[in-house]
Amino acid sequence: MAASLVALALASLLTAPSSALPACPLIFGHGGYPTGANAWERDQVRQPNNPTAIRRYQSWGASGVEADLQLTKDGTKAVMWHNTSTWGLTGTKKNITDIWWAAGDTALKGRTINRGIFEGETVYTFREWLTAMKSAGMIGLVEIKPEARQSLLSSNATIKSRAWAEVLDPVKERYQSQEIILYSHNSEIAAELRSRVSAAGMTKVLSGGPIWPEVTKWEEPPPSWTLNESAWQGALDRGAKRVATDYTPQFNAWLKGKCQ
Numbered sequence: 001m002a003a004s005l006v007a008l009a010l011a012s013l014l015t016a017p018s019s020a021l022p023a024c025p026l027i028f029g030h031g032g033y034p035t036g037a038n039a040w041e042r043d044q045v046r047q048p049n050n051p052t053a054i055r056r057y058q059s060w061g062a063s064g065v066e067a068d069l070q071l072t073k074d075g076t077k078a079v080m081w082h083n084t085s086t087w088g089l090t091g092t093k094k095n096i097t098d099i100w101w102a103a104g105d106t107a108l109k110g111r112t113i114n115r116g117i118f119e120g121e122t123v124y125t126f127r128e129w130l131t132a133m134k135s136a137g138m139i140g141l142v143e144i145k146p147e148a149r150q151s152l153l154s155s156n157a158t159i160k161s162r163a164w165a166e167v168l169d170p171v172k173e174r175y176q177s178q179e180i181i182l183y184s185h186n187s188e189i190a191a192e193l194r195s196r197v198s199a200a201g202m203t204k205v206l207s208g209g210p211i212w213p214e215v216t217k218w219e220e221p222p223p224s225w226t227l228n229e230s231a232w233q234g235a236l237d238r239g240a241k242r243v244a245t246d247y248t249p250q251f252n253a254w255l256k257g258k259c260q
Helices: 002-015 051-059 126-136 146-152 157-174 187-199 225-237 248-255
Strands: 026-029 064-071 078-080 139-144 180-183 242-245
Touching: 026 139, 026 248, 051 064, 051 126, 064 126, 064 146, 064 157, 078 126, 078 157, 126 139, 126 157, 146 157, 146 187, 157 180, 157 187, 180 187, 225 242, 225 248, 242 248
Parallel strands: 026 064, 026 242, 064 139, 139 180
Antiparallel strands: 064 078
16 A cells, blocks of 8 residues: 555656746847947848838747837828838938838838848838738837937827827738737836826727846847856746747747746
């Protein structure tokens, strides 16, 4: 009888789940951007602002991505781009807020990325990007870039209304069936965003974002991912459910055996 109990206990230990391992966090891929003076000159356009990049980050293990929303002149089109200007794209260098989407000889539409791993891809509208994200089953974390204040905070009521419609209408159309998270580092845009989203009954799009534990400052070529191991471990120890990283494939590989 005692022997059989011991055998049962051993069998239970061998077949029990590894409960000591924490749950794996969802990974949000972010395209690293250089710091310091003239950082834009070193930018390799790694940002997941286009369908090719979305699929690449997904293949690296991401469940979501952080991407960048800009507005063209007078808030006429919400587009997915990260630099203040068209640096990194074909055509004459112009600030995004100074050009139209499809009109004029400096139009943004049709320009293509001219460097980095996504060379040849074009610029997409916010609606087009959201469609690509839904097709991939990815969570969209969208930063409204500070430059958008030109139209989102305009003293011209027509421009301001049009600009916010460009940002929020595509979200209203999709947020019930697709997870979309909006935020901005610009405090005035963030306050206006909260007000408008609350008024529209869409406060869920302001929550659910990941933590950003990494300690490296991105550069080209990138610093070693190993510099972040301690920060990653700390996030895992604290039970982080969602983690954003500039090192998507490396972080995904690092998690193996550390979580379930």
